[in-house]
Amino acid sequence: MFDDQSIDALTELQMPESLVPHKHSADPFACPCCANVFSETLRLTNTDLSEHAKGLPPGPRSIGTPMLVTNAHIITMDASHPNADTMLVVDGKILWVGMQADVPEEHNDLKRLDLKGKVVVPGFVEPHMHLPPLAMLHSFSNIGPNRFDTTAQALEQLKKDAAATPHGEWVVGRQFDPSLQQGPDYLTRQMLDEVSTDHPVFVYNASLHLGYCNSVAIDLAGLDENTPDPQGAELGRDADGKPNGVLKAGPAMALVVRHNTKLKEQNLAEACLSVFNSANEVGITTLCDQGTGMFQGPKELDLYQSLHDSGRMTARFRYCVSQAAAKRWDEIGLTWGEGDEWVRRTGWKIVSDGSNQGRTGLQREAFVGSDAKGMAYIEKDELDEAVEKRLREGWAVCVHANGDAAIDRVLDAFSKAKAKGLDPAAQRCRIEHCSILHDDQIEKMAELGLSPSFLIGHVHYWGKAFVEDIFGPEKAAKLDRTGACEDLGIRWTIHSDDPVTEMNPLRCMENAVTRTMWRSDQLLSPEERVPAAAALRAVTIDAAWQCHSDHEVGSLKAGKFADFLVLDKDPLAVAPEQLGSIQVLETWISGEQVFART
Ligand SMILES: [Zn+2]
Numbered sequence: 001m002f003d004d005q006s007i008d009a010l011t012e013l014q015m016p017e018s019l020v021p022h023k024h025s026a027d028p029f030a031c032p033c034c035a036n037v038f039s040e041t042l043r044l045t046n047t048d049l050s051e052h053a054k055g056l057p058p059g060p061r062s063i064g065t066p067m068l069v070t071n072a073h074i075i076t077m078d079a080s081h082p083n084a085d086t087m088l089v090v091d092g093k094i095l096w097v098g099m100q101a102d103v104p105e106e107h108n109d110l111k112r113l114d115l116k117g118k119v120v121v122p123g124f125v126e127p128h129m130h131l132p133p134l135a136m137l138h139s140f141s142n143i144g145p146n147r148f149d150t151t152a153q154a155l156e157q158l159k160k161d162a163a164a165t166p167h168g169e170w171v172v173g174r175q176f177d178p179s180l181q182q183g184p185d186y187l188t189r190q191m192l193d194e195v196s197t198d199h200p201v202f203v204y205n206a207s208l209h210l211g212y213c214n215s216v217a218i219d220l221a222g223l224d225e226n227t228p229d230p231q232g233a234e235l236g237r238d239a240d241g242k243p244n245g246v247l248k249a250g251p252a253m254a255l256v257v258r259h260n261t262k263l264k265e266q267n268l269a270e271a272c273l274s275v276f277n278s279a280n281e282v283g284i285t286t287l288c289d290q291g292t293g294m295f296q297g298p299k300e301l302d303l304y305q306s307l308h309d310s311g312r313m314t315a316r317f318r319y320c321v322s323q324a325a326a327k328r329w330d331e332i333g334l335t336w337g338e339g340d341e342w343v344r345r346t347g348w349k350i351v352s353d354g355s356n357q358g359r360t361g362l363q364r365e366a367f368v369g370s371d372a373k374g375m376a377y378i379e380k381d382e383l384d385e386a387v388e389k390r391l392r393e394g395w396a397v398c399v400h401a402n403g404d405a406a407i408d409r410v411l412d413a414f415s416k417a418k419a420k421g422l423d424p425a426a427q428r429c430r431i432e433h434c435s436i437l438h439d440d441q442i443e444k445m446a447e448l449g450l451s452p453s454f455l456i457g458h459v460h461y462w463g464k465a466f467v468e469d470i471f472g473p474e475k476a477a478k479l480d481r482t483g484a485c486e487d488l489g490i491r492w493t494i495h496s497d498d499p500v501t502e503m504n505p506l507r508c509m510e511n512a513v514t515r516t517m518w519r520s521d522q523l524l525s526p527e528e529r530v531p532a533a534a535a536l537r538a539v540t541i542d543a544a545w546q547c548h549s550d551h552e553v554g555s556l557k558a559g560k561f562a563d564f565l566v567l568d569k570d571p572l573a574v575a576p577e578q579l580g581s582i583q584v585l586e587t588w589i590s591g592e593q594v595f596a597r598t
């Protein structure tokens with residue numbers, strides 16, 4: 001175990017001042033979780049979220065009629081009554097849950113939803129995603145590795161999109177990932193001209209650090225061999241100096257993105273509602289944004305308010321406000337916990353380093369094949385101060401930390417706050433991603449009562465890259481240690497960080513239960529595998545707990561909202577490698593059906 005002084009010495013040794021930027025990332029775009037990939041886009045397209053918020057017509061919020069859900073295989077996630085076959089739903093809440101023979105007599109003649117033995121679980125809770133950027137990307141076609149193994153297939157999809165798009169309008173794609181999709185390392189103007197010469201075509205790389213466009217888009221943006229590279233960025237070029245369609249880093253993408261009418265025309269409040277609909281399809285009934293205010297500060301709160309007031313939300317929404325906008329929050333006197341069961345402020349989010357796959361996560365040791373140890377996104381004394389101040393103000397503090405040295409710093413900040421009489425455990429403080437964990441750190445987390453949320457897709461999608469290129473096998477084995485946390489009785493959850501990986505709690509469960517790696521027949525540290533029951537807790541009751549919502553959702557128990565799913569298979573009984581292909585047949589929120597698979 002480290003003491004405070006040795007951690008200080010360690011971090012000073014590993015972080016020369018020059019590596020520590022004064023605010024956030026030096027690149028104003030960077031990743032959605034770490035910096036402002038879209039604030040610049042919003043500015044360039046003159047998008048004002050407050051204006052968008054005003055454009056949301058209301059709809060009636062209905063609460064389902066009273067009913068008896070019968071003949072179901074109900075997994076309640078309520079430890080005191082784990083199984084049931086009947087659930088009584090009145091006024092959007094669960095009035096009673098138990099066995100059919102015991103249904104209270106006065107309710108016996110209610111309308112019945114006979115599920116014919118199908119499996120019912122609580123609605124899933126996604127504890128870490130990013131709503132405004134997802135809303136912005138919602139009209140972009142997903143051509144990523146989750147959908148297409150090869151670049152050729154991805155381009156084929158864009159061709160279909162172009163055929164379905166009126167002449168001259170933008171065709172836009174996202175999630176293209178040459179590190180996971182077979183084919184060339186980048187998309188050139190020539191490749192995207194094959195998609196269309198009638199439409200401007202633009203594609204985001206999954207990292208959002210790179211973009212690609214076709215000739216129509218290049219001409220629209222007025223780029224040619226005489227266009228200089230914008231500061232801090234680069235235009236890919238052919239041998240003759242003409243832009244080849246590859247846009248490296250934010251400022252280069254901005255030259256093209258600013259002309260994208262698709263971004264200007266869509267109403268982002270409507271797009272948020274569409275994100276909720278997509279979340280319902282994978283069984284999510286509550287989700288939590290982990291970076292509110294990074295894009296347009298308090299205007300994002302206007303957006304949330306309009307979602308709330310519209311009565312059209314099909315998922316409950318929680319959000320953590322970003323430290324990046326601290327000054328603005330302090331000016332308007334924001335406090336923890338405000339809101340109701342539909343929209344509620346549940347945390348204060350601090351980003352302490354970059355990402356491991358981007359080699360910007362802050363490390364104790366250098367990355368494989370380099371001297372670099374990643375980046376701190378906040379200075380150490382600033383982190384200590386922010387953690388203490390926000391704890392003192394009553395916030396649940398969530399700190400993003402990917403590298404092991406970043407986690408050292410976070411643990412140190414909470415230790416210092418605890419020594420001053422503050423209680424991170426009581427406020428359910430979290431470490432976001434918490435990717436590389438050593439035994440001493442897990443013990444320290446248990447001692448401080450800190451709860452991790454793991455971006456479990458790291459194991460499956462990037463596991464092989466972590467083992468072979470980024471960390472080497474020994475350190476990569478310390479990734480997303482769900483098993484070790486489970487053994488120590490630490491409450492942990494799993495998340496998508498969408499748009500980093502796609503929201504899908506059953507896929508996340510499969511990743512945690514199997515720890516398979518994409519394009520590999522190896523498992524990543526199989527000792528960290530967890531039973532399906534633990535993974536199911538992580539996407540229901542424990543995620544609800546982390547989001548300060550376990551009093552109302554997360555398990556099927558009298559008094560809670562009737563947020564539940566009907567599944568085609570039992571996640572506790574299928575083979576682990578089939579978890580991700582379980583189908584969500586129906587999604588219900590407040591006793592009202594919001595999704596049914598047809
Ligand atoms: Zn993050």
Ligand SMILES: [Zn+2]
Nearest residue numbers: 032033290497
């Ligand atoms: Zn994030």
